Amino acid sequence: MRFSRFAFVLLATASPAFAQTQPSVDTMREVTRTLSSDAFEGRAPGTAGEEKTVAYLIEQFQKAGLKPGNNGQWTQDVPLVELQAKNVSPLTFTVGGKTMALSYGPEMVVGTYQVTPRIDVANSDVVFVGYGINAPERGWNDYAGVDVRGKTVLILVNDPDYRMTTLDGPFGGRAMTYYGRWTYKYEEAARQGAAAAIIIHQTEPAAYGWNVVQSSWTGAQQVADAANGHSDQSKAIGWIQFDQAKALFAAAGLDFAAAERAAGAKGFRAMPLKGATASVSFDNAIRKHASKNVIGILPGSQRPDEIVLHTAHWDHLGRCEAAPDGDDICNGAIDNATGTAALVALAEAHAKAGAAPRTLAFVAVTAEESGLLGSAYYGANPVFPLGQTVGGVNMDALSMAGPAKNVVVIGRGKSELDAYLDRALAAQGRVATNEPTPEKGFYYRSDHFSLAKYGVPMLYFEGGDDLVKGGVAAGEAAAKDYETNRYHGPKDEFDPAWDWTGAMRDVQLYFDVGRALATTDAWPNWVAGDEFRAIRDRSRTR
Incomplete structure (x- = not known):
């Protein structure tokens, strides 16, 4: 009520x-x-x-x-792991005998949730999975009929209906649901077994320009500490520039605009980029530490x-x-x-x-x-x-x-x-x-x-x-x-x-x-x- x-x-x-x-x-x-x-x-x-x-x-x-809020203490320890990508290779796509090498920062950003000193993704088949959503309660599964284990998935940001002007679409219409957030995209890709999950940046559905992606992803990154070191997550996660994605699709004989339209319709089926493979590698500088929430009470x-x-x-x-x-x-x-x-x-x-x-x-x-x-x-x-x-x-x-x-x-x-x-x-x-x-x-x-x-x-x-x-x-x-x-x-x-x-x-x-x-x-x-x-x-x- x-x-x-x-x-x-x-x-x-x-x-x-x-x-x-x-x-x-x-x-x-x-x-x-x-x-x-x-x-x-x-x-x-x-x-x-x-x-x-x-x-x-x-x-x-x-x-x-104020008085200390955590049983007489001012702080609450938050166990974190700092990961700093070092020696990042270009993200390379090989298709049709040609290689596209995307530079770290201006054309792509990459990182990982895995707490491991080295990440290698080599010659991984590439699959476009639309918006990367698996929502049984909505009758929607972008991973239906495709096995992406060990592969690199390319994902659109936001929801399939973000262009609507009303709020009554299958995913809230104009309003984003959690399925549209980049965090969800990586979570679902990991559940599907993808080796790498790469989001295609577009300013409108992302709600910010590439400058924000680049500044946010190219420094030290924090992840929650976990007993398994997040080994259940994809090896590599990141973003690529929109123009680079379009060029990749064209090299694989696909029209990006047509693929994007198809991804917005219920019943979409993932599209392998035939003959395309992806590779990227980097070292991880790892440091575990306890950050702090500060808590006071009246x-x-x-x-x-x-x-x-x-x-x-x-x-x-x-x-x-x-x-x-x-x-x-x-x-x-x-x-x-x-x-x-x-x-x-x-x-x-x-x-x-x-x-x-x-x-x-x-x-x-x-x-x-x-x-x-x-x-x-x-x-x-x-x-x-x-x-x-x-x-x-x-x-x-x-x-x-x-x-x-x-x-x-x-x-x-x-x-x-x-x-x-x-x-x-x-x-x-x-x-x-x-x-x-x-x-x-x-x-x-x-x-x-x-x-x-x-x-x-x-x-x-x-x-x-x-x-x-x-x-x-x-x-x-x-x-x-x-x-x-x-x-x-x-x-x-x-x-x-x-x-x-x-x-x-x-x-x-x-x-x-x-x-x-x-x-x-x-x-x-x-x-x-x-x-x-x-x-x-x-x-x-x-």
């Missing part, structure tokens, strides 16, 4: 003690500036930048008035065993592909020094407002940029029982485009947390809107997803796209400028000239929602029929 009338009454009658509390813009500005400075070297897990970040966050959490005054979560990832890419001016530090000012700063500012504001009935927890998670690894570890190894976790908010990349008339809710309509946000928005004279680009799959790209998978309702929204100055056109232009020129690159840097007005309105929303959740005794749920509802219901009855 939808949010109950009883819960609205609880919200409406909650203590007004926090009504005038405002998170500090000075705290937001200073924490963002510090975390994104060159001294923190891009905050990559397992580096000196992590050590500085964790120490700084503990200091800031203490200063804000204990509840009445029901301290009931937890309201606030999450943001502290990590970024560290040193990455250099900009033309030689700058190779991906500072991650927007992504996600701003969200981490919001954790500190919110903790500070809640402490000033006084203890709430429920416990407020603030969790700065690691390795989001490596596939949500820190939040995934927390979800599998929760410090606070998930059945006693009321719900929470996640903050990732606050907008510096200026004040907006709206916020864009990622996954709007999925949970009863929407009502809490709507109430907070009404106090600001603003509204919630749906994602304008659901095909980008933002729901699966930040840490709220790791908690949602375990049934915990999590609210995640982005800064509004309908700006007070310039409207939707200005909002779209600002988003495009950031994605093209700064996202996952060295120029995502702190700007002293930023207008913090819009970001602080959004942080105020997070404060109001978090405080309301900590004050009411209601237990918000996912709406009836949502994919996470049954998981939540089971956890709450244990």
Whole structure:
């Protein structure tokens, strides 16, 4: 059912003690500036930048008035393995007696989940498997009738129906499902036994340009530690440039556009690239380490065993592909020094407002940029029982485009947390809107997803796209400028000239929602029929 009338009454009658509390813009500005400075070297897990970040966050959490959140400790160890590809050969395709050699970085990127010192894929047959989806519940299997064990699979990114303008296609229409995420593509290819899984990059369905792929994949990579060293995964995973893929298809006597169209129709059958083989090799520098989630709490005054979560990832890419001016530090000012700063500012504001009935927890998670690894570890190894976790908010990349008339809710309509946000928005004279680009799959790209998978309702929204100055056109232009020129690159840097007005309105929303959740005794749920509802219901009855 939808949010109950009883819960609205609880919200409406909650203590007004926090009504005038405002998170500090000075705290937001200073924490963002510090975390994104060159001294923190891009905050990559397992580096000196992590050590500085964790120490700084503990200091800031203490200063804000928090107590250690992990049984008297400030941190939770997250076992990771750092893999650094060395001596990467070109990715070569041999077809029709000719060889295409794709260079590492500009034309292809490659890595592995396998914790092994050497990767060799030699003369592996090549098969185009469309979108690489095996979804029995939807009657869809791109691997039907083909054996790809030991072979190299080429995969399209996103879902087969991403070009639709509506949301009623076999895979959510315009909205991406998890089947469309690159992480799923590699997971399924491994289940099918592929030796190598290569995604064909296209900017629209990927939601970012090749520059983002190159900067994200050519440095040290983090994987979760595992007893089997991920030996069940494909040897090599990576991406190739769109133009290179088209040339490869043409060399194999296939028209890429026709193959892509075929892949979008139910009943598609995988297409071997006749006579084509793939080869790639590289060494792996391996280092095991324990990264850190940083956890602080404000204990509840009445029901301290009931937890309201606030999450943001502290990590970024560290040193990455250099900009033309030689700058190779991906500072991650927007992504996600701003969200981490919001954790500190919110903790500070809640402490000033006084203890709430429920416990407020603030969790700065690691390795989001490596596939949500820190939040995934927390979800599998929760410090606070998930059945006693009321719900929470996640903050990732606050907008510096200026004040907006709206916020864009990622996954709007999925949970009863929407009502809490709507109430907070009404106090600001603003509204919630749906994602304008659901095909980008933002729901699966930040840490709220790791908690949602375990049934915990999590609210995640982005800064509004309908700006007070310039409207939707200005909002779209600002988003495009950031994605093209700064996202996952060295120029995502702190700007002293930023207008913090819009970001602080959004942080105020997070404060109001978090405080309301900590004050009411209601237990918000996912709406009836949502994919996470049954998981939540089971956890709450244990």
